[in-house]
Every structure is written in structure tokens, then in C-alpha cells.
Amino acid sequence: MSKTYVHAPGFVAGDRPKIVTSRFEFADSYTLERYLATDGYKGLRAALARPANEVHDDVKSATVLGRGGAGFPAGVKWGLTPQQVWPRYLVVNGDESEPGTYKDRLLMERDPHQLIEGCLIACYAAGLSQCFLYIRGEMAVAQERVAAALNEAYVAGYIGKNILGSKFSVDIILHWGAGAYVVGEETALIESLEGNRGMPRLKPPFFPAANGLYGQPTIVNNVETLANLPWLLNHGVAAYTAIGTKTSPGTRMVAVSGHVERPGVYEIINGTTTFRDLIYGPEFCGGIRNGNALKAFVPGGGSAPWFTPDQLDLPFEASQVGPAGSMLGSGAVMVMDETTDIPAAALTLTHFYAHESCGKCTPCREGGTWLERILRRVVDGDGTDADLQQLLEVGAMICPGAFPHAANEELGLKAVPFPYKMTTICFVGPSAFAPVHSALTLFRSEFEARVKKRVNIPVTAVGASA
Amino acid sequence: MSRLNETNTKSAREIIARYPRPKSALIPLLHLSQEQNGYITREAMQHLGELVGVTSAEVYGTATFYEMFKFEPVGKYLINICRTMSCALMGANELMHHAEKKLGVNAGGTTSDGMFTLAHAECQAACTEAPTLQVNYRYRLRVTPTDLDNLIDNLRDNKLKDEFPPHGVLAKVQQVIPADRAVGAKDPEDVNESPAWLDGKAAL
Numbered sequence: 001m002s003k004t005y006v007h008a009p010g011f012v013a014g015d016r017p018k019i020v021t022s023r024f025e026f027a028d029s030y031t032l033e034r035y036l037a038t039d040g041y042k043g044l045r046a047a048l049a050r051p052a053n054e055v056h057d058d059v060k061s062a063t064v065l066g067r068g069g070a071g072f073p074a075g076v077k078w079g080l081t082p083q084q085v086w087p088r089y090l091v092v093n094g095d096e097s098e099p100g101t102y103k104d105r106l107l108m109e110r111d112p113h114q115l116i117e118g119c120l121i122a123c124y125a126a127g128l129s130q131c132f133l134y135i136r137g138e139m140a141v142a143q144e145r146v147a148a149a150l151n152e153a154y155v156a157g158y159i160g161k162n163i164l165g166s167k168f169s170v171d172i173i174l175h176w177g178a179g180a181y182v183v184g185e186e187t188a189l190i191e192s193l194e195g196n197r198g199m200p201r202l203k204p205p206f207f208p209a210a211n212g213l214y215g216q217p218t219i220v221n222n223v224e225t226l227a228n229l230p231w232l233l234n235h236g237v238a239a240y241t242a243i244g245t246k247t248s249p250g251t252r253m254v255a256v257s258g259h260v261e262r263p264g265v266y267e268i269i270n271g272t273t274t275f276r277d278l279i280y281g282p283e284f285c286g287g288i289r290n291g292n293a294l295k296a297f298v299p300g301g302g303s304a305p306w307f308t309p310d311q312l313d314l315p316f317e318a319s320q321v322g323p324a325g326s327m328l329g330s331g332a333v334m335v336m337d338e339t340t341d342i343p344a345a346a347l348t349l350t351h352f353y354a355h356e357s358c359g360k361c362t363p364c365r366e367g368g369t370w371l372e373r374i375l376r377r378v379v380d381g382d383g384t385d386a387d388l389q390q391l392l393e394v395g396a397m398i399c400p401g402a403f404p405h406a407a408n409e410e411l412g413l414k415a416v417p418f419p420y421k422m423t424t425i426c427f428v429g430p431s432a433f434a435p436v437h438s439a440l441t442l443f444r445s446e447f448e449a450r451v452k453k454r455v456n457i458p459v460t461a462v463g464a465s466a
Numbered sequence: 467m468s469r470l471n472e473t474n475t476k477s478a479r480e481i482i483a484r485y486p487r488p489k490s491a492l493i494p495l496l497h498l499s500q501e502q503n504g505y506i507t508r509e510a511m512q513h514l515g516e517l518v519g520v521t522s523a524e525v526y527g528t529a530t531f532y533e534m535f536k537f538e539p540v541g542k543y544l545i546n547i548c549r550t551m552s553c554a555l556m557g558a559n560e561l562m563h564h565a566e567k568k569l570g571v572n573a574g575g576t577t578s579d580g581m582f583t584l585a586h587a588e589c590q591a592a593c594t595e596a597p598t599l600q601v602n603y604r605y606r607l608r609v610t611p612t613d614l615d616n617l618i619d620n621l622r623d624n625k626l627k628d629e630f631p632p633h634g635v636l637a638k639v640q641q642v643i644p645a646d647r648a649v650g651a652k653d654p655e656d657v658n659e660s661p662a663w664l665d666g667k668a669a670l
């Protein structure tokens with residue numbers, strides 16, 4: 001039978017601070033008993049002992065960055081709800097489906113109480129009166145673990161009416177999806193939670209904090225973002241900001257997949273850990289498999305423009321990765337070694353986004369499909385030089401202007417900073433183009449070697465062999 | 467016939483009551499119905515529409531958006547082999563070819579005995595353990611061709627029925643909210659006051 005890894009190797013090595021993965025080493029990490037024995041629900045007690053606005057202030061001053069992709073500070077987001085409009089909701093984004101991303105599922109399966117406690121703290125601090133925990137449909141075990149944890153926590157008095165005897169009352173409702181990547185986008189998540197087709201809404205006017213679920217103020221936060229809150233409330237702002245940098249405090253979970261010696265999910269220190277540490281460090285991935293050379297890597301999930309070895313020394317710090325031409329996204333690094341067929345690798349991602357387009361905007365619905373079909377033709381050896389130009393032209397209809405890319409010394413390229421301009425409602429359209437653009441910019445010769453040269457075809461050859 | 471049975475209708479009503487608006491329960495109810503019948507039938511959509519107060523066309527609209535809902539029977543075991551980048555880099559294509567040969571069907575097909583449906587899947591959030599597959603949405607990781615052969619043989623011999631319930635069964639543990647602990651859902655129209663704990667006084 002195949003090996004079912006109890007945990008990815010990253011959890012074992014090193015004595016780095018663990019904020020969200022501290023219980024992963026226990027086989028029974030998902031039970032209430034283990035949770036209570038390891039500081040469980042202490043953060044909630046600490047929060048409930050203080051007025052809600054102070055708890056909110058703590059989350060603001062700790063600069064807890066969103067871990068779902070955009071990296072927006074949670075405390076600031078909670079403050080964007082309009083005054084005196086009630087009720088307000090919390091929607092937890094557990095839809096994890098961005099290519100390369102693997103952390104939220106672990107947090108839900110291994111430590112569901114930590115997530116529940118995080119939800120409770122958020123509801124208390126921001127005055128949110130009902131919480132919906134939306135888990136990706138294809139995650140049966142995560143749904144079971146979270147359901148069991150919710151059941152235990154309700155009976156023990158941590159959720160529901162008058163929590164721990166206080167005036168704080170909130171229900172947490174487990175909700176789950178049915179397979180659609182785009183539902184991870186926050187407005188699509190809300191549509192889906194209303195029972196509709198999960199298509200993104202236009203912002204403005206549909207900024208969830210002002211106009212979300214049922215038109216009410218709604219906070220959408222990622223699983224990992226919320227999982228940080230129990231530790232923060234329990235240990236305090238100073239302890240949290242002592243880890244990492246001023247602009248990127250704390251830790252973050254990063255999944256490193258592809259051609260490394262030890263692929264795994266690692267909780268790394270924010271802001272200071274570099275891609276080189278992560279990919280080559282002995283306490284992390286331990287280098288490229290078989291001692292091969294690194295060709296390229298995707299720094300932040302399938303949507304992110306690619307980096308090459310030139311960018312290895314960048315840290316996990318948005319203010320440095322953005323100007324360098326990409327984004328940190330959802331903590332997913334995909335590594336390609338020298339043996340990688342670059343056009344084929346790009347095709348897997350372009351196929352993904354074309355397949356997952358919800359169809360609401362023409363540039364994404366049509367453009368994504370064109371990109372996929374043209375790229376497939378090139379990969380299959382049936383493409384032409386004109387196809388390479390066509391790929392860039394179709395991309396420019398989704399993202400007009402310069403598309404972000406990394407600097408490359410050998411090619412004499414200067415970085416074009418993130419983000420791009422776009423003609424679509426959400427980022428799925430641009431994401432279909434990102435791998436095409438990166439691959440074509442950084443590895444054009446591989447495409448050129450692949451396309452048919454339709455020059456000097458002798459006229460007599462037509463039909464001559466018949 | 468394929469409307470929800472009595473027990474499931476009761477569960478459906480409980481689920482609906484958790485949401486401020488009934489239509490929000492639609493996806494969980496579609497799962498309930500797929501669990502009962504193996505796939506989503508027209509009668510089921512009619513029934514769900516009645517339960518949440520929308521037309522069956524609206525139910526159909528929602529249901530067809532989502533990959534997991536099937537509108538015709540699939541095999542007892544749905545084998546989803548991931549083909550997105552991290553898995554592709556680690557041999558997912560070869561694994562799929564192997565599975566096609568082993569089962570004698572192409573991706574998308576169902577074996578004639580109705581035991582297996584083989585399908586391509588997109589990223590399954592297990593990328594560091596590539597190549598990955600799911601059988602009825604439960605994982606097998608770092609799958610080699612030999613692992614795959616053994617898995618299929620064992621499933622066929624009914625040896626793994628505890629780990630892999632039949633297609634349609636999703637979570638084996640469901641949320642239960644004790645009546646004396648529930649706050650209860652309210653239509654947002656009926657709420658105009660700030661929550662009680664926001665009055666500035668410490669709650670504990």
C-alpha cells in the first residue's frame with residue numbers, strides 16, 4: 001500500500017518557533033482533550049476577560065497578515081465594516097484549492113480546535129454574530145475532524161449561547177462546498193454560501209466587509225489567519241511581533257512541492273526566511289533532488305509569476321517580492337529542476353485556470369481557453385512561431401500593459417513589479433496567463449525549439465508522395 | 467422515489483434551520499441527496515427546491531456549477547488522479563496511463579462492472595506528497611504504479627470498505643448542535659442591534 005505520511009518532514013526538524021503547528025507532533029492533536037492539555041482555549045479566556053475593542057486593537061497592532069493570498073492585515077479588515085450595521089458575519093475560507101497550496105487542510109485535520117478558537121476570538125473582537133466555516137467539498141477527513149471538534153466544543157460550552165458563562169454567544173456552522181476552485185475567491189464564497197453558483201461579484205460595490213453575505217457586513221478570513229489568533233491572545237502582541245519582521249511578523253506555513261529532496265509543509269519565520277533557506281536549507285527541503293540544478297520556481301501558488309535562481313535570496317516579505325515581479329500568495333512554492341519541460345509545466349497551470357473559469361467575464365472564459373489550446377498545440381509540436389506571438393496577444397487582452405516578471409541577468413531582463421492591470425472581475429483570468437508569460441519570457445528558447453518552422457517548405461512536397 | 471427519504475428529510479430540515487436564509491443550505495442538501503441516491507436526480511432537485519423554497523431550475527443551476535455533483539450514476543469508487551503542476555512534475559501523467567491500462571477505461575470512464583470511475587482531478591491540496599489521488603475524496607499519497615495496482619485489487623476485493631465508503635458518502639461525522647446550546651439563526655432583517663458583548667464591559 002502507498003505510504004501515508006503521518007506528517008510532512010518539515011514538522012520534525014529544527015527548533016523554530018511554532019505558532020500554528022505546535023500540536024502536529026501529537027497523534028491525537030485533533031481532540032479536545034489534547035487541545036486543553038496544551039493551552040487550548042486559553043486565548044479565548046484571555047480575550048473574554050477584556051473588552052472586545054481591546055482584543056481587536058491587539059490583532060491590529062500585531063499586524064496579523066491574511067494568509068489566504070492577498071496578505072491584507074486582519075485587524076484592519078475587521079475595522080472596515082460600516083458603523084452600526086447589524087448583524088455581521090464571519091465566513092471562514094477553508095476552500096484551499098490554489099495549485100501548490102497545502103496548509104489549511106492540515107490545520108483543519110490536525111488542529112481543528114485551534115481554528116475554532118480563532119473563529120471565536122474574531123467573532124468576539126469584531127462583533128460578528130454568526131460564523132460559517134466553509135470547507136472545500138473534496139476534503140472529507142477535514143470535514144469529519146472539524147465536525148467532531150465542533151460537537152465536542154458545543155457540549156463543553158465553548159460555542160453557542162453564553163460561552164464560558166459570558167455575554168458572548170455565537171454559533172459556528174460547518175458548511176462545505178462541492179468542488180469549484182473559484183469559490184475560494186471571497187465574493188464567490190459568499191455567493192456559494194447563499195446557495196448559488198459560485199461566481200465572483202464585482203468590487204465595488206460588493207466589498208464583503210461592507211456588503212457581503214445577505215448584503216450584510218461580512219468578514220472573510222483564511223483558515224491559517226484565524227489559527228494564529230489563539231497563540232496571539234495567549235502570548236500577547238509583543239511575543240508575536242518579536243518573531244519575524246515589523247511588516248511581516250510571526251510565522252507562516254509554506255508548502256514546498258516538486259523537485260526537492262524533502263518536499264513538505266514548513267512553518268517558517270516570516271519576513272526573514274529566504275527562498276534559498278527553504279529550498280536548500282538542511283532543516284527544510286535539503287536541496288534539489290539528485291543534486292540537480294534548479295531551473296525555476298513558483299513562489300506563491302499557481303497564480304504567481306515565476307522566479308529563477310536569480311531570486312533565491314529574496315525573503316518571504318511582500319514588500320520585496322512584489323517589486324521583484326511576483327507575489328507570496330498562499331504560501332506555495334513549486335520547484336522545477338533542470339529536467340523540467342517548461343512549456344508542458346506551464347500548460348498544467350494554464351489548463352487549470354481555463355478549466356476553473358466561472359465564465360462570467362469574456363477575457364477569462366474565452367482567453368483562458370485560447371491560451372490553453374494554443375499552448376497545447378505548441379507542447380504537442382504542432383505550433384508555429386505565430387502561436388508564440390498569439391499567446392502574448394491573448395494575454396494582453398486579459399492583462400493590458402506590462403505583465404509582472406522577474407529580473408534575469410543572463411537574459412538582461414529587468415523586473416516588472418507586481419501587480420498587473422486586468423480586464424476581468426477576479427484573478428482567475430490573469431492567473432491563466434501568468435505561467436504562459438513567465439515561461440515564454442524566461443525560457444523562450446524552449447518554445448522556439450518546439451514550434452514548426454514553416455519556412456522553406458518545398459512546393460513540390462505537397463502531395464508528392466501520394 | 468429519489469426524493470429525500472424520511473430520515474434525510476428530517477436532517478435536511480435541521481440543516482436548513484441553521485442558516486439565516488434557507489437557500490444557503492442547498493449545497494449540503496445536494497450532498498445529502500447524492501449520498502442517498504449515488505447521484506443527483508430530477509426528482510431530488512424538485513424536492514430540494516420545495517424544501518428551501520426555490521424552483522427546481524434554480525436548484526439545477528446551482529448543482530451544475532459544482533464538479534462533485536453527478537447527474538448520472540458513477541462507479542462505487544470514484545478515483546480522482548490529480549494532474550495539476552506539482553503532481554505532473556512527479557509523474558501524474560504516467561500514473562494516469564497506468565490506471566487506464568489497469569482498469570481498461572479511459573479517464574472519465576466507468577468500468578463495466580460499475581465498480582470504478584476513473585477521472586482527472588485538479589490540485590487536491592496535498593501537493594508536497596505528489597503524485598496524489600483520492601478514492602471517494604479520501605487520499606492516497608506518493609502513489610506508485612504498484613501502489614495503484616494494490617489499491618484497485620483491494621478495493622475490488624472489498625478489503626478497504628471501512629476506509630473508503632461508497633461514492634456519495636461524504637463526511638462520516640456530521641455536526642450536531644445541542645438544542646440547549648444553540649443561539650439559532652435569525653433572518654438579517656430581524657436583527658438591528660449590536661451584539662450584547664460589545665457594550666464595552668468585560669464579558670468574563
Ligand SMILES: Cc1cc2nc3c(=O)[nH]c(=O)nc-3n(C[C@H](O)[C@H](O)[C@H](O)COP(=O)(O)O)c2cc1C
Pocket residue numbers: 065066067068069070071072074077093094095096097098181182183184185186187220221222223225226426427428
Ligand atoms: C480565484 C481566487 C481563489 C482564491 N482561493 C482562496 C482559497 O482557496 N482560500 C483562501 O483562504 N483564500 C482564497 N482566495 C483569497 C480570498 O479571496 C480572500 O482574499 C481570503 O480568503 C481572505 O482571507 P485573509 O485575509 O485571511 O487572507 C482566493 C482568491 C481568488 C481571487
Ligand code: SF4
Pocket residue numbers: 182199200356357358359360361362364365424425426427428429430
Ligand atoms: S475572471 Fe474568470 S473566474 Fe473570475 S469572475 Fe471572470 S470569468 Fe469568472
Ligand code: FES
Pocket residue numbers: 099100101548549550551552553554588589590591592593596598
Ligand atoms: S498539484 Fe496535485 S495535489 Fe496539488
